[in-house]
Amino acid sequence: MNKKKCIACKKCVRKCPVDAIPMVGGKALIDDNDCIYCAKCVRTCPVKAILKDKEHIDFEIESGVKKMRKSLAKSGNKKTETDAQK
Known part of the structure; x- marks a missing residue:
């Protein structure tokens, strides 16, 4: 779920049957433990x-990439540890 888009x-x-x-x-917020994936x-x-x-998988990957970029920018390190080893 994209919480930023939720209005x-x-x-x-009201529509969820469970x-x-x-x-x-x-x-x-969808509770994955109770959801029956009826859509x-x-x-x-x-x-x-x-x-x-x-779409959910793509959204999670994109969110993870954005978080990693922010983290790297804050640390001032543009290269990852594996890049430094090369």
Whole structure:
């Protein structure tokens, strides 16, 4: 789920047949332990904040890359440890 896109309309919360989407901090949060992957929330979301499996993986990878870049920029080190060993 892309929390930044969530507009807290609660449409996905109401549509979920197993109540797997609570509101946390003003945003919908899918509980993976309760979710049955029916995709009703994906089809219901008006701003496409709920990602399909492939989109979710791509989003997580992109988020991880951004976090790593920020971390490297803060440290002032543009090369990773493996780059330095080469």
